[in-house]
Amino acid sequence: MSILTMEEVGKTFTNGEIEEEILKGINLSLQEGEVTALVGASGSGKSTLLTIAAGLQDVSVGQIIVNGERLTGMNQEQIRKIRASQFGFVFQFAHLVPFLTAEEQLLLMLEVSESKLTKQEQKIEVDRMLTLVGMSHRKNAYPASMSGGEKQRVAIARAMIHKPKILFADEPTASLDSKRSQDIMELIRELTKSEKITTLMVTHDEEMLKFVDRVVKMSDGVI
Numbered sequence: 001m002s003i004l005t006m007e008e009v010g011k012t013f014t015n016g017e018i019e020e021e022i023l024k025g026i027n028l029s030l031q032e033g034e035v036t037a038l039v040g041a042s043g044s045g046k047s048t049l050l051t052i053a054a055g056l057q058d059v060s061v062g063q064i065i066v067n068g069e070r071l072t073g074m075n076q077e078q079i080r081k082i083r084a085s086q087f088g089f090v091f092q093f094a095h096l097v098p099f100l101t102a103e104e105q106l107l108l109m110l111e112v113s114e115s116k117l118t119k120q121e122q123k124i125e126v127d128r129m130l131t132l133v134g135m136s137h138r139k140n141a142y143p144a145s146m147s148g149g150e151k152q153r154v155a156i157a158r159a160m161i162h163k164p165k166i167l168f169a170d171e172p173t174a175s176l177d178s179k180r181s182q183d184i185m186e187l188i189r190e191l192t193k194s195e196k197i198t199t200l201m202v203t204h205d206e207e208m209l210k211f212v213d214r215v216v217k218m219s220d221g222v223i
């Protein structure tokens, strides 16, 4: 089943007098429970495609359909709600809040996504998620005392705590060494399957492609 569909999507940026077509005629359908990797040369449009699919930027032309709803055409508030309830985000760096423990990072995310769970249920869900990413023993730790890999595990748990339909990951392993990168990719793959989500990730690292179901290659703004 397709969770996200891009139909004839194009994106044009205007730099002074010059119009540049960064994405052209993009047709892409993401299937439930699959990890899709976007690869391609620097400047080929990978991050632009990811941010447009996630409703962080508008399309210039074309349509995006998320879970049967047309994202293109919604107002900013409607898009914000979809992002908060249905999307999770992981970036190259974990971007944890420095003064919150691992547990508090996840509780804050539940608050932001307007979770309907009681406080007690929230704590149980946070424990479950921290256990899944192998960080339950570090739930009271602050980011300053975590390794890069540990921070990224917490960032992944935070991106998934509200049970998003889609995880968007922009170079999630780029700040990590080879062993930690493999661990993080295994984790993303396992969670995609066990939590029944759909993952779209950008990567430059060919080593990571063995963990994905599908590779989509971009070149000069086309797939």
Ligand SMILES: Nc1ncnc2c1ncn2[C@@H]1O[C@H](COP(=O)(O)OP(=O)(O)OP(=O)(O)O)[C@@H](O)[C@H]1O
Binding pocket: 013, 014, 015, 022, 040, 041, 042, 043, 044, 045, 046, 047, 048, 049
């Ligand atoms: N807001 C913007 N305004 C103007 N040009 C932009 C903007 N965002 C991206 N671009 C241009 O679009 C092109 C594609 O950028 P994008 O970041 O999507 O590529 P990428 O494939 O993710 O590259 P990298 O692998 O280096 O991160 C680049 O030429 C970039 O300069």
